[in-house]
Amino acid sequence: MSKTLFEMSRKGRRGFRFADEPAAGPVDVAREYLRKAPPRLPEVSEPGVVRHFTELSVRNHHIDKNLYPLGSCTMKYNPKVNEDVASMKGFAGLHPEQMGTDVQGALEVIYTLEKQLCGIVGMDAFSLNTAAGAHGELVGMMIAKKYFQDRGESRSKVLVADSAHGTNPASVQMVGYHDQAVPSAKDGEVDMDVLNSSLDKDTAVLMLTVPNTLGIFESRIGEILELAHARGALCYMDGANLNALLGWARPGDFGFDMMHVNLHKTFSTPHGGGGPGSGPIGVKESLARFLPVPRVRKVGKRFRFDDDNPDSVGAIHSFYGNFGIYLRALCYIVRHGAEGLRRVAATANLNANYLASELAELFPIPYGKRCMHEFVASGESFRAHGVRTLDIAKRLLDFGYHAPTIYFPMVVREAIMIEPTETESKETLDHFVTVMKQIAREAVEDPDLLKGAPYNTPVRRLDEATANRKPILAAPLNCPEA
Amino acid sequence: MSKTLFEMSRKGRRGFRFADEPAAGPVDVAREYLRKAPPRLPEVSEPGVVRHFTELSVRNHHIDKNLYPLGSCTMKYNPKVNEDVASMKGFAGLHPEQMGTDVQGALEVIYTLEKQLCGIVGMDAFSLNTAAGAHGELVGMMIAKKYFQDRGESRSKVLVADSAHGTNPASVQMVGYHDQAVPSAKDGEVDMDVLNSSLDKDTAVLMLTVPNTLGIFESRIGEILELAHARGALCYMDGANLNALLGWARPGDFGFDMMHVNLHKTFSTPHGGGGPGSGPIGVKESLARFLPVPRVRKVGKRFRFDDDNPDSVGAIHSFYGNFGIYLRALCYIVRHGAEGLRRVAATANLNANYLASELAELFPIPYGKRCMHEFVASGESFRAHGVRTLDIAKRLLDFGYHAPTIYFPMVVREAIMIEPTETESKETLDHFVTVMKQIAREAVEDPDLLKGAPYNTPVRRLDEATANRKPILAAPLNCPEA
Amino acid sequence: MPYLYHTDEDRRSMLQAMGLTSEEELFDGIPSKYRMNETLPIGPGFSEFETIRHFEALAGRNSAAGDMVSFLGGGIYDHVVPSAVNHLSARSEFYTAYTPYQAEVSQGTLQVIFEYQTMISRLTGLPVANASMYDAATALAESALMAAKATGRSRLLFSENINPRYQQVLTTYVTQQELELTPLPATADGGIDDAVLRKSLGDDVAGVVVQTPNYFGVLESPWRYRDAIREAGALLVVAVDPLSLALFQPPGEYGADIAVGEGQGLGNHPNFGGPLLGFMACDQKYIRSLPGRLVSETRDIDGKRAYTLTLQTREQHIRRGKATSNICTNQGLVALRSTIYMALLGETGFHQLGGICHAKAHRLASMITSCAGYSLRYPGPFFREFVVRCPVDAQLIVDDARASGILAGIPLAKYFGDDSRNDLLIAVTEKRTEDDFNRLCDLLRKT
Amino acid sequence: MPYLYHTDEDRRSMLQAMGLTSEEELFDGIPSKYRMNETLPIGPGFSEFETIRHFEALAGRNSAAGDMVSFLGGGIYDHVVPSAVNHLSARSEFYTAYTPYQAEVSQGTLQVIFEYQTMISRLTGLPVANASMYDAATALAESALMAAKATGRSRLLFSENINPRYQQVLTTYVTQQELELTPLPATADGGIDDAVLRKSLGDDVAGVVVQTPNYFGVLESPWRYRDAIREAGALLVVAVDPLSLALFQPPGEYGADIAVGEGQGLGNHPNFGGPLLGFMACDQKYIRSLPGRLVSETRDIDGKRAYTLTLQTREQHIRRGKATSNICTNQGLVALRSTIYMALLGETGFHQLGGICHAKAHRLASMITSCAGYSLRYPGPFFREFVVRCPVDAQLIVDDARASGILAGIPLAKYFGDDSRNDLLIAVTEKRTEDDFNRLCDLLRKT
Ligand SMILES: Cc1ncc(COP(=O)(O)O)c(C=O)c1O
Numbered sequence A, B: 001m002s003k004t005l006f007e008m009s010r011k012g013r014r015g016f017r018f019a020d021e022p023a024a025g026p027v028d029v030a031r032e033y034l035r036k037a038p039p040r041l042p043e044v045s046e047p048g049v050v051r052h053f054t055e056l057s058v059r060n061h062h063i064d065k066n067l068y069p070l071g072s073c074t075m076k077y078n079p080k081v082n083e084d085v086a087s088m089k090g091f092a093g094l095h096p097e098q099m100g101t102d103v104q105g106a107l108e109v110i111y112t113l114e115k116q117l118c119g120i121v122g123m124d125a126f127s128l129n130t131a132a133g134a135h136g137e138l139v140g141m142m143i144a145k146k147y148f149q150d151r152g153e154s155r156s157k158v159l160v161a162d163s164a165h166g167t168n169p170a171s172v173q174m175v176g177y178h179d180q181a182v183p184s185a186k187d188g189e190v191d192m193d194v195l196n197s198s199l200d201k202d203t204a205v206l207m208l209t210v211p212n213t214l215g216i217f218e219s220r221i222g223e224i225l226e227l228a229h230a231r232g233a234l235c236y237m238d239g240a241n242l243n244a245l246l247g248w249a250r251p252g253d254f255g256f257d258m259m260h261v262n263l264h265k266t267f268s269t270p271h272g273g274g275g276p277g278s279g280p281i282g283v284k285e286s287l288a289r290f291l292p293v294p295r296v297r298k299v300g301k302r303f304r305f306d307d308d309n310p311d312s313v314g315a316i317h318s319f320y321g322n323f324g325i326y327l328r329a330l331c332y333i334v335r336h337g338a339e340g341l342r343r344v345a346a347t348a349n350l351n352a353n354y355l356a357s358e359l360a361e362l363f364p365i366p367y368g369k370r371c372m373h374e375f376v377a378s379g380e381s382f383r384a385h386g387v388r389t390l391d392i393a394k395r396l397l398d399f400g401y402h403a404p405t406i407y408f409p410m411v412v413r414e415a416i417m418i419e420p421t422e423t424e425s426k427e428t429l430d431h432f433v434t435v436m437k438q439i440a441r442e443a444v445e446d447p448d449l450l451k452g453a454p455y456n457t458p459v460r461r462l463d464e465a466t467a468n469r470k471p472i473l474a475a476p477l478n479c480p481e482a
Numbered sequence C, D: 001m002p003y004l005y006h007t008d009e010d011r012r013s014m015l016q017a018m019g020l021t022s023e024e025e026l027f028d029g030i031p032s033k034y035r036m037n038e039t040l041p042i043g044p045g046f047s048e049f050e051t052i053r054h055f056e057a058l059a060g061r062n063s064a065a066g067d068m069v070s071f072l073g074g075g076i077y078d079h080v081v082p083s084a085v086n087h088l089s090a091r092s093e094f095y096t097a098y099t100p101y102q103a104e105v106s107q108g109t110l111q112v113i114f115e116y117q118t119m120i121s122r123l124t125g126l127p128v129a130n131a132s133m134y135d136a137a138t139a140l141a142e143s144a145l146m147a148a149k150a151t152g153r154s155r156l157l158f159s160e161n162i163n164p165r166y167q168q169v170l171t172t173y174v175t176q177q178e179l180e181l182t183p184l185p186a187t188a189d190g191g192i193d194d195a196v197l198r199k200s201l202g203d204d205v206a207g208v209v210v211q212t213p214n215y216f217g218v219l220e221s222p223w224r225y226r227d228a229i230r231e232a233g234a235l236l237v238v239a240v241d242p243l244s245l246a247l248f249q250p251p252g253e254y255g256a257d258i259a260v261g262e263g264q265g266l267g268n269h270p271n272f273g274g275p276l277l278g279f280m281a282c283d284q285k286y287i288r289s290l291p292g293r294l295v296s297e298t299r300d301i302d303g304k305r306a307y308t309l310t311l312q313t314r315e316q317h318i319r320r321g322k323a324t325s326n327i328c329t330n331q332g333l334v335a336l337r338s339t340i341y342m343a344l345l346g347e348t349g350f351h352q353l354g355g356i357c358h359a360k361a362h363r364l365a366s367m368i369t370s371c372a373g374y375s376l377r378y379p380g381p382f383f384r385e386f387v388v389r390c391p392v393d394a395q396l397i398v399d400d401a402r403a404s405g406i407l408a409g410i411p412l413a414k415y416f417g418d419d420s421r422n423d424l425l426i427a428v429t430e431k432r433t434e435d436d437f438n439r440l441c442d443l444l445r446k447t
């Protein structure tokens, strides 16, 4: 247990000083404006702050430590050079209100990345302004809404695969649309009959994830999109799983009208313990005029922002989105080139299939003979011993692995969703298999061992129920200080 | 246990590639020059290298983790801004053979740091070229030798306090001089009688550490140095303990002719797991002409290197010493200013005295009513229980502390030498005392517990005997690969 | 390929283990008509060194505010970023970690969020703060939606003094849900018109959204109309500049229901406007309508204090279409940086910094107004940013100053059209010196 | 004060606990005549931001080779430093750790040193390598002392082709111990004179010290005289360029007894010549005379593999005046960086890099020699550095080139006087491009 900063605080300690402290005189303003006492920030020395955060940091699992088999999250290696590029003063020090002539390099970065993403996914235009995948989805829905308004059609339903990420239906709801789930058929793909009957005149958008959350490429994708288009709906692809396709197939070619890409998954930008990410939204030419403002245009050899677009859904970020993330993603693309990206996808799929085939005996994979970048196994057979997938996941932590995504997607019972990514070695995969086999043995021989796991982690299983009932969301103002 | 890089190696893996690899054709040279096979460096991917070194790193104790009570080592906080300054491209990217006009800023850094060190210790000239404390001592001895050669005197003995650091006598020996130990008297200071009788015509140098390794300031320092001077000897101060004096007293004022300073102790430059450090050597005016070449001169507003000094002991480094370390030290000085440095010494001494007074009951301090920046306690009372100081030190590791320096200096039995430094909080000191008290209790109640310690460290006590008898200094060429 | 482990031999043996002979087969699931035949149009890969050179060249085509004398603000401020913030946030334990869903191995991130929430709570004076939003603009927009949801009402009043970029985003978000927006115009002193506000209130009003200090740097006084809003059953939503809270009354004290703001200035480089840090705090009452992640203190089964994500039923991954928002990935690492920053400054340092910026801004304002032809556009009290009415087109001044390496401010015509042609928005941080002020004034006098 | 924890209250209570009333009393041990009354002459402290500005200004008064087209070598080379080297060596676990005396909590550093020793051993072909020396010059000097100690003899032969700066340091060190130095002159082809060497050998000779490639870039052929040296009972000490060992015969293969060299080029910035990395390897026979730290693999009491410092009785902290050297603090962090670097490149990458540098150097050499008036000074084989004889004073060329942002090389008159006035030492690394070569040659042609 680490003390909190507030418990370390000692009145009068200083971690940072300013040159002109004497300059700060009394504030000459009507009393009502003034704060009674300065905010109670903790008072810690610089070495104290350094030790505190260093200590906290080592209580994290992280990609530089070991495998993160989190399905749907694409926890790949975050190249160090990305960070160097993003911290160059000529980028990090740019103020967003600087004049165009001072930011030509930055505009070129945006412009180039947009063009490259177009090329990679087969879309005609991209906006990078969306700060995360969900933000991209949201703008996708806004575009659909504008599109139908423009056509004078009133549609309000969005079909979303039942195995879709939670942000999909949530984004739908944010624009006043409502979502309807499309179940998976026995083969793990979209149920064509249900789709056919659900795709009605009220359907604005069909929203699919390809490959889907089971790691399966929709084999009837062409048919599906044609059907949706025939019914007048737009087709949106959640591109969070793009890693599986890089250089091998392009969603634009399948017929999708829109999609977002998660730079913080496919393009190796770090997750930062929860963010920042970046979720660029790409569209076909016919929808380009609806993209958010501002957009970057190239006029002759100069780049400039274009705010002037009456058809746009509007602004969706204070400025131009998470620029620092674009740099990392572009750096990643530049490093790989066309052939490199293709190898990324091939290797991601190779690792997933290899792992799937090694694990399948003990952890059956109900859907799909072959997966793409991820797969969903089932821990159901261990329920007979009173062991749930949660227990298996927690036990994995004891071996220095992060847990896979579990209980999702719902179509698989006791789901264990695994995406190893391409930046893992065969040795790591083999060792992971060995550990999973050991856990499977333990589940049978000593189920309580699993139910009590983890044992070797900084803390053990948490009392989440109490946290939900009586959340403590901040340290008390009167907590004991040092 | 971590695999070694060699065990992780897999033929054909690449962690780094170059742009022009195709350019590397066969080498057109007589066969006898060629290597039969390239050196067997391990083949590891970039993420593999990152994980390996990240994993190794967390097996270290370090100053950003917790207290390092190592006496004589001044393990203080290493300010982060120092690192920023040292990595500025305008410094890090400088080649030492660049022309003077291209390196004015770097020369100014050297010149300024020399001047500041002069001011801080009361010497007239400094050379920064010496790469560590021992290197500074060595040059000190060289200077003495030149000095006496110059005077036509042949002296060859150097008097060194028995509590001196091992580098002192070793440096003496490096110039063909021989060392003679001066024992400490009962008060922990130099034994004046022995000194008096040892200081003969053959004595070239009297080498003292002030405050000495017991943390005691030689109260008769003026007398001692006068005596040595009267006998024609030079007086050298090992300045590794300068932290105790900053801004309060200057060795030059005591009468020392020469001294070195450890930038990696007093001036906060990081120890780097063993180096690099920097051990500038300062001298009084009369000895300045003997300093190593090159020196930096200021001529008008320009700085330049001066190689041309026939009296110099010569060059002692490939170039100008550990320049990257000067930047950090100068940054530290600039941040503190005169008043700040004075506070550093006051606080270092405050912390040491406080800790000494809190520990003294259980761990008596045989020498000195009051110490300066460090003190030497004794763990002798625990020998009755079969517990040695080593056991106490090892047990401390279990509580997340580094061990103090032990069994040194030899004048204290079961010595425990502690230098907390100024960058530790009262809370840390108090907690350290609590832990020491607990260990003292354990020593009495459960001595075997201590003898088996540590328990919570990445590895436990090591078999050093076998390592000495049959050292394994490299991984075998045929170690199993991944 | 960079970053990959596999040797050719690895690939062969892995394929073999699956009974495959080529990697192409891994893509058999993709109908052949959708398999790409051409290579991606992005050229060959660069070595790391070429990549660095490439981006250095791009960066070289920028002139960063950080290297000039900058008076640019408008939501993004050029404050000193302490070295320790960069060093600590560069620990890969933080930046390469995933969202802390697996609490047992994410205590580092979780405790940081808990500390961040506490700090935001203490700054704003509101008891609940979430783990971050994308930026102030989206946080503001989401709080408007939140007010609508919490009240079941459909109209929102908003001040026209709010950062125009935030207003745009507010509009984009809010109009999706067929909510109505009623603008509150500014008075001559730069604040909002209290009387208009009162008149605009009604039982369809979900919330009133104001910003203080507002875009023109002027401090609003929401306590004056807080009761009226409460009586009307609406929520008071306030966008604040976090640093202003070092000196000025916090939202919680005057009874705001929701406070949001931009945390970029708290230890983050401007980064051309992103990543930013939207913070969001609210009264206990609205906790179940709050978007975004929340961390709670709890215990593990051994009784050890620990932290975990909580109240996740508000969130999309549990509640899907019924979630309070669609937000998932947030701005965690930026929040970490700001937490480190606030810890370094502490109560005293933060208060000092607020005071320095305030004093310097007022110093510069008085220097400028003593230049012939220049006056303050608004008489209201301000913190560290203010609008100057210039004798000429502000753009001319900006262009002139740029030639001398000074970024004089934001010419307001950009957002407010011709009426504001001579208005220049000037921000002052602790980095600016008396010398900088003199240089700027010399220029103003010449123009 | 920066970096201190204590509040005034802390200080008071700590003093009180000791029965003191002021910090002044802590200095009572210093006789009052030696207590300073004046303040130190170093001015007031700077804030962190002022400090950064201050050093940016100083750095701005330099023009770094790294930002130009540099052909400077002479022991320090402008190679690409992979990003991961910087990131990993910036982990404070490494750089803020002390010397790994306390093995249980220093396994990170210890294993790194073990891996470093292994790599140096594999590069040099010698079984034992120490944990580092200050730089190549002191490593060379110490190996000369080591040879004298190991043989009990007092004369050393050394090649005049050795880096002149190393020769100077060698002289400084060796003359302290009344050892005699006999120079071995160069032949016309740039190597040492085999015949002179043989003639100079005698039973007072402790060792023969050569460098390959030598300062002029020319590869020596120590195998030709290795037997003669052995027969005379002397040691062969070789200074090597580590990158040359990617391609060329390593010292262990031709029977050298001690090998030393400069590791700066292995993943380290030039840093104006320091910190550097002296490496040192030797035959098993001489292990007890080796200076510096050594790490050995061993086991802990649970049988776990572990690493520890070993054979410390060679060292000053144990053996004091009888130690093999006085070295204590070494260049650990630089060795760490080089270990990371070599791990990233691996066998293949390292070999490739050697090949690229070799090929590029030869390409440039042939381009230069086709410029009228320019020729290679020495016909001997070279690796990536060579001497060009110019038609004019080499300093003129250097000055001219500098005006175009090119650092053309080291004018040898600096070290070798008037005879070398027209000689320019040119080094080529993988960073240099065909375009760089053309620019240099255009300049040469014009001069
Ligand atoms: C399939 C899928 N869709 C959408 C998202 C949402 O993206 P973000 O978290 O960036 O908002 C995620 C990841 O979180 C995802 O895995």
Ligand SMILES: Cc1ncc(COP(=O)(O)O)c(C=O)c1O
Residues within 6 Å of the ligand: B072, B073, B132, B133, B134, B135, B165, B167, B168, B209, B238, B240, B241, B262, B277, B278, B279, D327, D328, D329
């Ligand atoms: C008192 C004392 N003198 C000399 C030295 C030698 O300094 P260095 O290790 O830098 O060579 C040290 C530290 O190691 C020391 O503590």
